[in-house]
Amino acid sequence: MAVEVFWGSGSPFAWRVLLTLEVKQLPYESRLLEFSRKQHKSPEFLRLNPRGKVPVLKDGDFVVYESLAIMKYLDDRYPAVRIFGEDPESSARIMMSVCECASYIEQPTESIVRPIFARVAAEQRDAIMSAANTLRDEYALLNARLTARQWLVGDSITAADIVLYPQAAILLRALGKDEAAPLGLKLAPFADYFPAVGQWMRAVEAVPGFEKTYPPHWR
Ligand SMILES: N[C@@H](CCC(=O)N[C@@H](CS)C(=O)NCC(=O)O)C(=O)O
CATH class of the missing domain: 3.40.30.10 (Glutaredoxin)
Incomplete structure (x- = not known):
């Protein structure tokens, strides 16, 4: 079943x-x-x-x-296709990246996305600006990493990429809203600010089956 x-x-x-x-x-x-x-x-x-x-x-x-x-x-x-690595070193690198996302990306992303979607961005401007500062540093790190490689860890998609991708996608979704424009957050478009991250997103989107995972109400 x-x-x-x-x-x-x-x-x-x-x-x-x-x-x-x-x-x-x-x-x-x-x-x-x-x-x-x-x-x-x-x-x-x-x-x-x-x-x-x-x-x-x-x-x-x-x-x-x-x-x-x-x-x-x-x-x-179901270990036939592994996403948490095949050996201790790659597993550790994948977990390191997963933990970095949980520790440094998720909360500031939420602090930007939630008020923009709720249309209360103007009232929460200071918190949004502070979160954007954090995310600019984090995405600069990711951009440097992804300039040298296609995937965050190793030669194929892993849990590291899978955990981060939706965070990046929801951030871009929020930054595309009218509410976001007056804030001038200097995060999007990724092609301008973090081009290697933008290319990495295209690689994730090319994974077979990706289309089935895309949020239906975003279409
Ligand atoms: N730490 C949880 C977070 C899950 C979570 O926050 N889900 C949200 C959607 S993004 C939810 O179901 N919210 C509904 C609610 O809290 O009422 C996980 O990784 O699964």
Whole structure:
């Protein structure tokens, strides 16, 4: 029986899991929840994840939530295509990159994206500016790394790329909104500020199955 994945359109954490399934070429049943209808807070869903957050993965009777835990479970359970590395050194480098994303990219991205989507960017200008400063430094580091290589670690896509890509995509999505223009954040377009990161995004988008993971409400 194929695994079931419960996700929401535009959730960068759910997107990682969909990308993992595509990269690992695993069949799956998609359970797309509608945030607007509060399907992620239904009693049935709260039984799967008491916090009512996506993503959740169900494999038979086994249930796992938290996107990184899901990715690790899938890599251990279905190891034919590895995304967390084949040896201790590559695993450590991949985990280092995953941890860097969690420690230094996710929170500032959220601090920019959330107020722009909620149309309260003007009120949160100072917090947005500070987050943008952090992200400019982080994307400059990533740009330097990706100038020398196509993927963040090794010669093929790994969990490092899969974890970061949706963060970059949602940031660009927010920066494309009218609310973002007056802020002058000097982050987008990546082609101008971080061209190697922009090229790396095109490489992720060329992965077979990528199209199926793209947030439906962004189309
Ligand atoms: N640390 C969690 C974060 C999951 C998360 O924050 N999901 C959001 C969507 S991006 C969610 O379901 N929010 C709904 C809510 O909190 O009510 C993970 O990695 O899976």
